[in-house]
Amino acid sequence: MKLHINDTFNKELPADKNKNNYPRQVMDACFSYVTPTVPAQPKLLHVSTEMAALLGLSETDIASQTFLDVFTGAKTMEGTQAYAMCYGGHQFGNWAGQLGDGRAINLAEVLHNKQRWALQLKGAGHTPYSRSADGLAVLRSSIREHLCSEAMFHLGVPTTRSLALSLSGNDVLRDVMYNGNAAYEKGAIVCRVAPSFIRFGNFQIFASRNDSSNLKKLSDYTIKHFFPSIKSTGKESYIAFFNAVVNQTLAMIIHWQRVGFVHGVMNTDNMSILGLTIDYGPYGWLENYDKDWTPNTTDGQQRRYRFGNQPMVGLWNLYQLANALYLLVGEAAPFEAALERYKQEYETAKTTMMRAKLGLALEEEKDVDLIIALEKTLALIETDMTLFFRLLANTHKTDEAQAVLSKLKAAFYEPTTLTGDVLAQWTTWLQTYLSRLQKEILVAEERKNQMNQVNPKYVLRNYMAQLAIDAADKGDYSLIENLYQLLKQPYAEQVDQEKWFAKRPEWARHKVGCSMLSCSS
Numbered sequence: 001m002k003l004h005i006n007d008t009f010n011k012e013l014p015a016d017k018n019k020n021n022y023p024r025q026v027m028d029a030c031f032s033y034v035t036p037t038v039p040a041q042p043k044l045l046h047v048s049t050e051m052a053a054l055l056g057l058s059e060t061d062i063a064s065q066t067f068l069d070v071f072t073g074a075k076t077m078e079g080t081q082a083y084a085m086c087y088g089g090h091q092f093g094n095w096a097g098q099l100g101d102g103r104a105i106n107l108a109e110v111l112h113n114k115q116r117w118a119l120q121l122k123g124a125g126h127t128p129y130s131r132s133a134d135g136l137a138v139l140r141s142s143i144r145e146h147l148c149s150e151a152m153f154h155l156g157v158p159t160t161r162s163l164a165l166s167l168s169g170n171d172v173l174r175d176v177m178y179n180g181n182a183a184y185e186k187g188a189i190v191c192r193v194a195p196s197f198i199r200f201g202n203f204q205i206f207a208s209r210n211d212s213s214n215l216k217k218l219s220d221y222t223i224k225h226f227f228p229s230i231k232s233t234g235k236e237s238y239i240a241f242f243n244a245v246v247n248q249t250l251a252m253i254i255h256w257q258r259v260g261f262v263h264g265v266m267n268t269d270n271m272s273i274l275g276l277t278i279d280y281g282p283y284g285w286l287e288n289y290d291k292d293w294t295p296n297t298t299d300g301q302q303r304r305y306r307f308g309n310q311p312m313v314g315l316w317n318l319y320q321l322a323n324a325l326y327l328l329v330g331e332a333a334p335f336e337a338a339l340e341r342y343k344q345e346y347e348t349a350k351t352t353m354m355r356a357k358l359g360l361a362l363e364e365e366k367d368v369d370l371i372i373a374l375e376k377t378l379a380l381i382e383t384d385m386t387l388f389f390r391l392l393a394n395t396h397k398t399d400e401a402q403a404v405l406s407k408l409k410a411a412f413y414e415p416t417t418l419t420g421d422v423l424a425q426w427t428t429w430l431q432t433y434l435s436r437l438q439k440e441i442l443v444a445e446e447r448k449n450q451m452n453q454v455n456p457k458y459v460l461r462n463y464m465a466q467l468a469i470d471a472a473d474k475g476d477y478s479l480i481e482n483l484y485q486l487l488k489q490p491y492a493e494q495v496d497q498e499k500w501f502a503k504r505p506e507w508a509r510h511k512v513g514c515s516m517l518s519c520s521s
Contacts, residue, residue: 248275
């Protein structure tokens with residue numbers, strides 16, 4: 001197995017002078033060198049062959065002992081030095097100080113076909129940033145991260161990727177619901193891949209310590225390698241950098257809203273500087289359309305990271321990044337302008353996205369009212385978001401509202417509740433929508449095809465992931481591969497996979513892992 005190693009982060013940025021691996025505050029450094037914990041009995045469970053090819057790895061490479069050794073942390077690649085990043089962050093709106101890669105270890109950077117990829121193991125042992133934790137991960141969370149990373153990519157959502165999922169052979173003690181019922185689970189390791197794993201928090205930690213020197217080094221490095229279109233220097237380069245991050249963050253969140261994805265833990269340390277979805281913990285997809293839903297049990301009271309609040313949390317997090325970069329610029333106005341632009345462009349981008357979901361190619365001023373009314377209508381009774389938009393594509397201009405309701409019936413969790421005032425409101429919205437469709441030029445089949453390109457038929461519902469986890473706990477890993485293949489074509493009909501185009505089953509409504517999840521991993 002041969003990879004074109006081209007490390008930059010740990011070559012161009014300051015390293016922790018203390019080489020000992022124990023929990024501590026790390027000062028004046030972007031990272032600490034560490035060595036992954038050697039797994040007891042590693043076993044490769046699944047590989048994204050697409051991601052492997054992007055790294056220049058063949059099927060022969062994947063089948064090799066070297067592949068297993070490297071991507072479970074058993075051995076280090078020649079000429080590389082593994083490391084953990086230092087960063088801070090706001091967690092649930094509160095500054096948490098130093099956080100860092102507590103259970104993530106960066107192996108190396110790879111260049112292939114002019115694309116840079118950073119390789120990172122999650123669950124490969126403790127680092128100086130692990131605090132009181134063990135730095136390990138369990139199988140259930142690792143399956144969820146591996147499948148979701150790849151699923152999001154195929155949905156067209158900016159995301160980190162996953163190369164490999166492996167068992168470590170170690171038992172890991174976890175309290176799933178933080179209720180005092182800790183138990184041992186199978187340990188696992190995911191090899192995550194991204195152009196970079198730099199987060200908002202990498203900049204925040206230096207600003208919090210008034211360390212403008214290292215903040216400048218990190219910012220210059222990030223611009224040089226990941227924002228090469230920025231040609232300005234000095235203060236202007238940092239303002240341009242922030243504006244670029246605003247654009248990419250906004251684009252990512254619009255995609256989340258488009259497919260109904262809820263991250264669950266939008267802390268600033270979980271915000272990629274490249275606008276990638278990162279750190280798949282207690283995530284989920286909206287099933288019944290509820291803008292107040294969060295998949296995170298830890299957020300159950302405050303619901304800070306609920307679906308409908310994700311755009312504003314993105315803005316809040318960008319504000320924190322602006323506070324950090326202010327140390328290099330010394331002027332608030334450029335940052336304030338960028339943040340104000342985010343607010344305005346979000347509204348425009350959301351309207352454009354929703355028009356596409358509704359099959360509206362033309363732009364009408366009243367479309368905003370139609371969208372607002374739809375969101376209220378969807379919330380009247382339990383309506384599956386994914387099924388609703390996919391089935392709506394079957395609408396014909398000549399349909400009556402009642403005919404469209406019949407086509408949408410499979411999206412309602414309790415169709416019998418569609419009566420009285422609720423039925424009247426649904427009918428009113430559908431009549432308005434049908435009237436709006438009269439202005440469209442595309443014929444029904446063309447409109448359906450366009451809608452089906454933005455409205456997925458298949459998403460990784462929590463109950464689907466849980467079924468794969470339950471089977472894997474019993475030694476059956478086939479469903480991981482089945483779901484992986486299904487989710488590679490989320491917009492295709494896949495008529496042989498229709499069983500997955502269905503509402504969440506009733507048994508999953510309150511089941512642990514299917515409704516809400518904890519941050520336990």
